[in-house]
Amino acid sequence: MTYPIIISAIVILTLIIIRLVLIKIIKKYARKFERMEHRTGLIIRYVDFFTIFCTVLGLIMVWGVQIKDLGLVFSSVFAVIGVGFFAQWSILSNITSGIIMFFTFxxxxxxxxxxxxxxxxxxxxxxxxxxxxxxxxxxxxxxxxxxxxxxxxxxxxxxxxxxxxxxxxxxxxxxxxxxxx
CATH class of the missing domain: 2.30.30.60 (SH3 type barrels.)
Structure with missing residues (x-):
């Protein structure tokens, strides 16, 4: 029973380290190319979201949740999100453009x-x-x-x-x- 706890701690620690490294790279890039702090904060929020998503996914895998059960849940959630984003495709395109503009603007x-x-x-x-x-x-x-x-x-x-x-x-x-x- 202690193995999933140890592996969970390793997953969380690894993703925290990856998050810190990514944030350091983004801040270094922002200083080098004189990007504003507000824009850097937005990109860091996206990195945080990605890190949390990967952490939850990793913990689900560690604790042995069946993939077929997850597939049903994720497909339902993504279907609802997909319909919402299709209805509001401009929101998604503006967010994507904002990320691209941070690096190439x-x-x-x-x-x-x-x-x-x-x-x-x-x-x-x-x-x-x-x-x-x-x-x-x-x-x-x-x-x-x-x-x-x-x-x-x-x-x-x-x-x-x-x-x-x-x-x-x-x-x-x-x-x-x-x-x-």
């Missing part, structure tokens, strides 16, 4: 960019990069949230500093028509 917070869209070109400073969207602030101080999946499908240009339009000053008011005498 050439832009960083503070860059002034232009997104070349068919109907309207969006311009602004990258204010934040989240799991589902990129947040832009325009020169008129409007906030635009642009989905990660769309961001990866469109052409994006970094605008040089001297070509950036000057923002409107929110402290100066323009006189209204009835203020003229």
């Amino acid at each position: 050439p832009y960083k917070i503070g860059d002034y960019i232009k997104i070349h869209d068919k109907e309207y070109d969006y311009e602004g400073y990258i204010e934040n990069i989240k799991a589902f969207q990129v947040v832009l602030r325009t020169n008129t101080n409007a906030i635009i949230t642009y989905p990660n999946a769309m961001f990866m499908q469109k052409g994006v240009s970094i605008i040089a500093f001297e070509d950036i339009p000057k923002p409107e000053d929110p402290t100066t008011e323009t006189p209204k028509e009835d203020q003229f005498y």
